[in-house]
Amino acid sequence: MTRTRNPELTRAALLDAAGRVLQTQGAALSLDAVAREAGVSKGGLLHHYPSREALLSALAHELIARFRACVEQARAREVAAHGGAPGAWLRAYIEVSFTPQAGEEALIAALAPLAGHPELLAGLRAAQAFVVEEVEADGLPPGRAHAIRLACDALALGPLTGVPDLGAEGRAALREQLLAWTRG
Known part of the structure; x- marks a missing residue:
């Protein structure tokens, strides 16, 4: 049987495997x-991720993308249920922050x-810039909005x-207090 090569699927399988190993x-x-x-050779892994740091960085970026997608889904539910009133994005951020995905804490720790x-952190910082942008565009006073986000991050x-x-x-x-601050 001929094997079909799909680099995106291989990279996704490698990241999933890295998460399980972590x-x-x-x-x-x-x-x-x-x-x-992952069921690949070490050479196959190195073809996609040339170093341990490259693999870990890609995994970190994947976690950020997953988190962002979860927040956007929660925001869509919030807007559907209550409209686009100020604080909708932060209410979604609170929801996702207080309901972490299984195994996510272990991955973050690892x-x-x-x-x-520092060079990897710069890339992660850029990938997470959306958080500050969304907080500042959410319609709440900036100090309160940032305090809510920082409490979730802490x-x-x-x-x-x-x-x-x-x-x-x-x-x-804490969750109830943060949600109250998004409404008042």
């Missing part, structure tokens, strides 16, 4: 383990070593920095 091995993942998990690569990054978790009750109270 969840089990953490930041110590090896390219050999990723190649095995990608933390990218912080030591909630997500807290486990990486050792900040104690709020617990279920504290998280629920």
